[in-house]
Amino acid sequence: MRTLKWHEHVITGTVLTGCTALVLALTGPAAHAVQPRDLGRQTLAANDGWGSSGPGTTGGAAADAAHVYTVSTWDAFKAALADGGTAPKIIKVKGTIDADGPSCASFEVPGYDFDTYLKTYAPETWGRTKNLDGEPDGSPEGLRRASAALQDAYVKAYVPANTTIVGIGKDAGFMGASLQIKGVDNVIVRNLSFESPLDCFPQWDPTDTADGNWNSEYDSAVIYGSTHVWMDHNTFTDGDHPDSSLPYYYGRIYEQHDGELDIVKGADYVTASWNVFEDHDKTILIGNSDSASTAAVDRGHLKVTFHHNLFSNLLERAPRVRFGQVDSYNNHFVAGTDFSYSYGIGMESQLVAEHNAFTLPDGISAAKILKKWKEAPLTADDNYVNGTLTDLIVVHNAEIPGETLQSGAGWTPTLRTRVDPAQAVPGIVDHRAGAGKVC
Numbered sequence: 478m479r480t481l482k483w484h485e486h487v488i489t490g491t492v493l494t495g496c497t498a499l500v501l502a503l504t505g506p507a508a509h510a511v512q513p514r515d516l517g518r519q520t521l522a523a524n525d526g527w528g529s530s531g532p533g534t535t536g537g538a539a540a541d542a543a544h545v546y547t548v549s550t551w552d553a554f555k556a557a558l559a560d561g562g563t564a565p566k567i568i569k570v571k572g573t574i575d576a577d578g579p580s581c582a583s584f585e586v587p588g589y590d591f592d593t594y595l596k597t598y599a600p601e602t603w604g605r606t607k608n609l610d611g612e613p614d615g616s617p618e619g620l621r622r623a624s625a626a627l628q629d630a631y632v633k634a635y636v637p638a639n640t641t642i643v644g645i646g647k648d649a650g651f652m653g654a655s656l657q658i659k660g661v662d663n664v665i666v667r668n669l670s671f672e673s674p675l676d677c678f679p680q681w682d683p684t685d686t687a688d689g690n691w692n693s694e695y696d697s698a699v700i701y702g703s704t705h706v707w708m709d710h711n712t713f714t715d716g717d718h719p720d721s722s723l724p725y726y727y728g729r730i731y732e733q734h735d736g737e738l739d740i741v742k743g744a745d746y747v748t749a750s751w752n753v754f755e756d757h758d759k760t761i762l763i764g765n766s767d768s769a770s771t772a773a774v775d776r777g778h779l780k781v782t783f784h785h786n787l788f789s790n791l792l793e794r795a796p797r798v799r800f801g802q803v804d805s806y807n808n809h810f811v812a813g814t815d816f817s818y819s820y821g822i823g824m825e826s827q828l829v830a831e832h833n834a835f836t837l838p839d840g841i842s843a844a845k846i847l848k849k850w851k852e853a854p855l856t857a858d859d860n861y862v863n864g865t866l867t868d869l870i871v872v873h874n875a876e877i878p879g880e881t882l883q884s885g886a887g888w889t890p891t892l893r894t895r896v897d898p899a900q901a902v903p904g905i906v907d908h909r910a911g912a913g914k915v916c
Contacts, residue, residue, distance in 0.1 A: 514916060516643045516667055517545065517567035521707045521748060524892050526782025526804065528748030534705040536641035536665030540565040547645070551576045551654070555634055563638040563661075570642065570649045570669060576632050577653025581677035584627040589620040598681050600727055605683040618680070625678040625694070632674050632695055633657050636664055644668035647913030652716070656698040658706055667709045670912040671697040672716035673757065675733045681726075691729055696736040700744045702774075710915035712753040713737035719756055734758065736794070740781055740801075741765040743774040747781040753911035755789040764799025767824045767851070775800040776825065782892065783808055785902075787910040788819065797821030797850070803828045804890040807897050809906040810835045810846070818848035820855075827886045828855040830869070834902040835862045843867050844876035854883040861899045 521534040528534045537544070544566040546557035557568045594617040596602070598609065612618035632653060636642065638661040644650060650670030658664050676693035683689040697713050700706050715734060724731045737754050739762045740747055754760050764775045779801025788795040790813040796803065798821060810819050810833065820830055835846060843862045846869050847855075857869040874881050897905055908914075 516915065517569060517641050519665075519667075521665070522894060525894050526748030526750065526784060526892050527746045527780040527802075528705055528707045528782065529892055530705075530746045530780070532663075532705070534663060534665060534707045534746075534748070535639075536663060536707070537565040537567040537639055538641060539639075540567045540641075545569070547571055548574070550574060551578070551634075558634055558636060558640070565639040566637075567641045567643065570644045570651075571646075572648060573650050573652060573670070574654065575652045576634075576655075577672075577675065579631065581628075584624050584631070584677055586620055586623040586627070588615075589624050590617070593617050594621060594681075595726060598683070600683060600689065603683060605687075605689060608682050608684045609680065621678050621680065625676075625680075628677050629694065635659060636666075637661055639663045641665040641667070642669065644670070644912060650712070650912060651697075654697070655695040657701065658699065658703045659701040660703060662704045664703065664705070665707045665709070666698065666711060667707070668711070668912050668915050670712040670714070671737070672714060673697050673718070673734050673737065675718055676735070677733075679731060679733055689727060689729055691726070691732045693732050693735050696739045698738050699736075700738075700740045700747060702742040702744055704745045706744070706747045708738065708747070708749040708752060710751045710910070710912060712755070712912040713757070713760075714753075714755050715757055720758055732758075736760060736762050739763075739765065740779060740796075741775075742771075743778045745778045745780050749781065749783050749786060751785045751906075751910045751915070753787045753789065754791060754795065755787070756791075758792040760788070760791050760794045761796035762794055763796050763801050763803060764823065764826075767799065772800065772824070779803070782890070784893070785897075785906050785910060787811070787906050791816075791819075793817040793819075793848070794821055795819045797823055797848075798826035798828050799823040799851075800825045801827070802886075802888055804893070805830045806832045806890075806893065807899070807902050807906070808833045809903050809910075812837045812841055814838055814841070816841050816845065819846045821848045821850055822853050822855055822882060823850040824853065825851070826853040826855070827888055828853075828857075829886050829888070829890055830855065830857045831859050832896055832899040832902070833860045834899055834906075835860065835867075836903065837863060842872070842876060843869065844873045847873045847882060849873075849877075849880035849882050852883070854885045854887065856884065856886040859899055861902075864900065
């Protein structure tokens, strides 16, 4: 067998690329030139999380030549999504596509004025007992709604069934885009960086907490009532617009970010692997309400696997879970000083959190990793905090007895490929997760 030199590593028979191993095919007396694999044709491997259930997740791997697109603008991307209906398609993203191009002023309808909005709904004028939902169309809130609708139509891109969206190279992605994977089956999104969209028109809700809150729209990606979705080797971040850069009005942060990835409304069979989620507040929501109407849709669904993801400098929701059977293993959680919690235990959730690693700064207790919202048993075994094996439930219950958690999620995950030792997870995940690190 010939010995080849690749990226300064000498290897025999197998070429290591820093993210996976590629096997060289040798024919005759010399090797053919090594060709990079076509990421658009790759499918989710068997047994790789909930997304591999049933028929698995193949995205647009079967696309014919007429349904393979390379795009570098927002308009071209939307046109590619719309072309060909649900026929298998592969959309290759080249470079960074800016969906944040238009100014906020360009979405403002005639008559909208933010200063007037602030004056009209100031707590000392409006009070804190009634929200703004009943405000008429011609009111400052009505004009805000109309302006928000224009931004909504621009920043959202709807992904059809049987689609693969994949970044070319190491610098592909979106700024200010909101991918809507809504009511479809069989979608793959890989090797892309997402800088969170900024909501130009957050709504003031004086009844949200005792002090009121600004609430925003636009997740970087939302999986809404869809099935068989694979999110792999993507990077989600607030980029140049972290919450620390946002202003305050009425004494509350003018929150212009929503989630990085939300999985809601009966979505099912999702695998999220080797992604980076960083520098964000409300990161991942699985199931968006405790209400009876939501329960009727979500109960028995929301089956999601997270593995080999890096969750870095997040405040909360990594993820927050309602109803779903969520398997979270071999992830690395790196907390900042503003850390609130990682796993939110919500209504009828059945979370299994195993073989993960947590890196907490001084002064942050491991008891905060879990947050109880509703009574819902979970399994949390073989997790390491700062290199020490830690029973997350025992630590939580000892320090926060008012939120006692029960052990035992009631199910055992079977759809896993290789499970790495938890102590090795930081070294593996930190070097291989995120956009630009897939072959």
